[in-house]
Amino acid sequence: MPATIRDVARLAGVSPSTVSRALSMPGVVNPTTRARVMAAADTLGYAPNKAARGLITGRTGNIGLVVPDLANPFFPSVVKGVQARAGESDVSVFVADSDENATTEIGLVRALAKQVDGMILCSPRASDHELIGLAQETNVVLINRLVEGVPAVTFDNREAMRLAVDHLVALGHRRIAWVGGPKTSWSNKQRMIGLVAAANDNRVEVAPVGWFQPSYDGGIAAADQVVAKRATAVVAYNDLVAIGLLSRLHARGISVPDDLSVVGVDDIAMSRMAHPALTTVRLPKQKSGRLAVELMLGLLEDRDPGSISLRATLHGELMVRASTGVAPDPARP
Amino acid sequence: MPATIRDVARLAGVSPSTVSRALSMPGVVNPTTRARVMAAADTLGYAPNKAARGLITGRTGNIGLVVPDLANPFFPSVVKGVQARAGESDVSVFVADSDENATTEIGLVRALAKQVDGMILCSPRASDHELIGLAQETNVVLINRLVEGVPAVTFDNREAMRLAVDHLVALGHRRIAWVGGPKTSWSNKQRMIGLVAAANDNRVEVAPVGWFQPSYDGGIAAADQVVAKRATAVVAYNDLVAIGLLSRLHARGISVPDDLSVVGVDDIAMSRMAHPALTTVRLPKQKSGRLAVELMLGLLEDRDPGSISLRATLHGELMVRASTGVAPDPARP
DNA sequence: CACAACACTGCAACCGATTGCAGACTCGCC
DNA sequence: GGCGAGTCTGCAATCGGTTGCAGTGTTGTG
Numbered sequence: 001m002p003a004t005i006r007d008v009a010r011l012a013g014v015s016p017s018t019v020s021r022a023l024s025m026p027g028v029v030n031p032t033t034r035a036r037v038m039a040a041a042d043t044l045g046y047a048p049n050k051a052a053r054g055l056i057t058g059r060t061g062n063i064g065l066v067v068p069d070l071a072n073p074f075f076p077s078v079v080k081g082v083q084a085r086a087g088e089s090d091v092s093v094f095v096a097d098s099d100e101n102a103t104t105e106i107g108l109v110r111a112l113a114k115q116v117d118g119m120i121l122c123s124p125r126a127s128d129h130e131l132i133g134l135a136q137e138t139n140v141v142l143i144n145r146l147v148e149g150v151p152a153v154t155f156d157n158r159e160a161m162r163l164a165v166d167h168l169v170a171l172g173h174r175r176i177a178w179v180g181g182p183k184t185s186w187s188n189k190q191r192m193i194g195l196v197a198a199a200n201d202n203r204v205e206v207a208p209v210g211w212f213q214p215s216y217d218g219g220i221a222a223a224d225q226v227v228a229k230r231a232t233a234v235v236a237y238n239d240l241v242a243i244g245l246l247s248r249l250h251a252r253g254i255s256v257p258d259d260l261s262v263v264g265v266d267d268i269a270m271s272r273m274a275h276p277a278l279t280t281v282r283l284p285k286q287k288s289g290r291l292a293v294e295l296m297l298g299l300l301e302d303r304d305p306g307s308i309s310l311r312a313t314l315h316g317e318l319m320v321r322a323s324t325g326v327a328p329d330p331a332r333p
Numbered sequence: 334m335p336a337t338i339r340d341v342a343r344l345a346g347v348s349p350s351t352v353s354r355a356l357s358m359p360g361v362v363n364p365t366t367r368a369r370v371m372a373a374a375d376t377l378g379y380a381p382n383k384a385a386r387g388l389i390t391g392r393t394g395n396i397g398l399v400v401p402d403l404a405n406p407f408f409p410s411v412v413k414g415v416q417a418r419a420g421e422s423d424v425s426v427f428v429a430d431s432d433e434n435a436t437t438e439i440g441l442v443r444a445l446a447k448q449v450d451g452m453i454l455c456s457p458r459a460s461d462h463e464l465i466g467l468a469q470e471t472n473v474v475l476i477n478r479l480v481e482g483v484p485a486v487t488f489d490n491r492e493a494m495r496l497a498v499d500h501l502v503a504l505g506h507r508r509i510a511w512v513g514g515p516k517t518s519w520s521n522k523q524r525m526i527g528l529v530a531a532a533n534d535n536r537v538e539v540a541p542v543g544w545f546q547p548s549y550d551g552g553i554a555a556a557d558q559v560v561a562k563r564a565t566a567v568v569a570y571n572d573l574v575a576i577g578l579l580s581r582l583h584a585r586g587i588s589v590p591d592d593l594s595v596v597g598v599d600d601i602a603m604s605r606m607a608h609p610a611l612t613t614v615r616l617p618k619q620k621s622g623r624l625a626v627e628l629m630l631g632l633l634e635d636r637d638p639g640s641i642s643l644r645a646t647l648h649g650e651l652m653v654r655a656s657t658g659v660a661p662d663p664a665r666p
Numbered sequence: 667c668a669c670a671a672c673a674c675t676g677c678a679a680c681c682g683a684t685t686g687c688a689g690a691c692t693c694g695c696c
Numbered sequence: 697g698g699c700g701a702g703t704c705t706g707c708a709a710t711c712g713g714t715t716g717c718a719g720t721g722t723t724g725t726g
Contacts, residue, residue, distance in 0.1 A: 016683080028703090057684065073404070108425075348675070354674095667726105672724095678716095683711090684709100686710105690705080
């Protein structure tokens with residue numbers, strides 16, 4: 001139904017090859033002819049079929065993006081960053097949601113791989129081994145995950161946790177509970193390590209509470225254990241968990257921040273809407289998406305590995321809001 | 334780099350055509366041969382190139398989905414529904430975010446149209462005219478928008494508003510404020526009409542407050558005008574707006590639901606996390622996505638229009654939570 | 667045993683684009 | 697006028713598949 005290159009060629013009275021050249025290699029074709037072709041293409045509303053072009057050039061002008069869960073507000077921000085940067089270079093983005101499932105994730109990559117020039121995987125759930133496998137089948141850029149030899153954009157998790165801890169220490173907290181995310185999550189591990197390191201440097205205690213779903217309900221589930229730890233502050237794996245905590249703490253009549261300070265990580269939109277508004281470490285989510293696309297474009301540009309940077313690390317920023325305050329006076333039980 | 338049909342053919346010692354048939358028309362090929370082909374395909378990890386197949390069959394096995402804003406929690410739910418249903422039929426989904434921009438939206442559809450069998454547009458921002466245009470260029474299914482002659486899945490907005498109004502009336506409210514969404518939004522119009530109709534039937538007043546961004550900030554912006562309307566209840570265009578209202582009302586010391594009851598529409602995840610938890614009309618978001626895919630598959634199956642249903646209407650469900658209560662006693666100022 | 671019917675399989679064309687190569691034409695210069 | 701260089705254009709092959717048609721081999725029947 002839509003116009004093909006042959007339709008344009010016929011209307012312009014030239015061969016398809018000339019149309020192709022007129023459109024993608026200006027200068028090599030006679031200006032007069034070119035104008036005629038352009039006019040014809042215009043009246044027919046012609047747009048080249050990217051898939052067909054991809055067959056022969058090996059470049060589709062598309063990239064794929066897989067995220068674990070679009071319902072987690074962290075990811076849409078990344079998606080927006082990716083789409084924005086991709087749009088600037090005229091590449092289309094195919095987004096897919098893996099439902100937090102490693103198998104689905106791999107399946108999606110395989111299904112999309114042939115139709116795109118490369119895949120960006122955000123917080124992938126697959127194993128290092130599987131990711132390395134994918135990376136040699138197709139161009140892969142990771143976000144929020146570090147795997148040997150695979151280009152990646154990551155957040156400086158150690159630094160992020162240091163920001164959180166320094167803030168709490170400055171408020172007089174000496175014992176900090178930690179509500180972990182999924183046990184197998186790479187970023188969870190990084191954050192845990194960062195937290196412990198920052199706590200040690202400050203000579204304050206860390207009380208780990210275990211591993212929870214990175215969701216509101218995960219926070220709800222963790223809250224009572226947090227209280228039992230008798231810490232004066234708690235750092236959660238991410239904002240969603242922190243907001244779950246806030247909710248359950250409120251229900252139990254525990255005052256935040258008077259009895260307990262709460263800190264999250266991510267700074268999703270919901271965090272400033274929470275009661276009290278959540279203190280958190282803002283991660284540059286959109287920027288991570290933009291950067292991932294840039295790495296990808298670099299990968300595609302020169303196949304020569306080593307000539308471009310394969311790593312980018314982004315820094316977080318502490319957003320102090322109402323969920324943190326000075327530690328309760330220990331003299332006052 | 335990845336295996337082609339020719340590689341498989343060579344390994345199995347047959348021609349490419351046989352491989353093609355073995356894979357997609359079982360029964361027409363000798364079981365022994367078929368087994369050999371399957372084995373070869375397996376060892377090579379062969380998967381047909383959908384784009385190439387699409388060239389000749391006219392079917393790519395992909396569908397596109399455009400939403401206005403992935404950061405609005407309403408849309409990811411729809412996306413998940415679409416992906417789930419599509420996955421069951423082995424079709425891949427390409428998701429794109431139009432940034433609430435009609436021009437971007439159209440551009441995305443055009444860019445994707447050639448690489449997919451059809452496009453699902455959720456809450457499109459484009460004009461009826463433009464949508465009709467798109468619908469004759471490619472297969473289009475709409476969600477949450479009704480346009481003459483274009484297949485669509487919609488929510489019963491009138492009924493939704495009636496549920497909200499009946500609930501409030503039962504609680505004794507006689508004057509209901511209405512915080513509208515974007516002026517040009519189709520669903521906003523429908524909800525406004527539904528609200529007024531339900532109010533008239535119940536002989537209660539409606540006090541419209543104007544049009545606002547369908548976001549948290551939109552709710553914040555509307556709150557003071559709502560208060561000035563001296564209504565005892567307010568219905569917001571959607572939950573995001575309602576939650577914004579809650580926040581600003583709280584800041585002003587207005588008690589919800591004692592002074593003012595608040596009702597939203599959508600039932601996004603955030604609504605039950607709000608303080609107080611938001612009473613709202615739940616719309617079956619995932620289901621709308623699933624259904625849209627089903628309409629699309631029907632469209633693709635038989636090109637014969639008229640043989641399949643082109644319309645589906647989904648019903649909402651009232652979720653009573655803590656943000657609504659009995660109307661304050663008018664005798665007690 | 668001859669011949670028809672049938673089940674499989676391969677050849678070749680095609681989908682919509684790109685591109686190496688060669689042919690046609692123009693132009694300039696001797 | 698003839699020749700070489702240079703510019704532009706078209707032919708045909710190709711990408712990875714699918715499919716109509718024809719050809720081969722096997723089987724069944726008279």
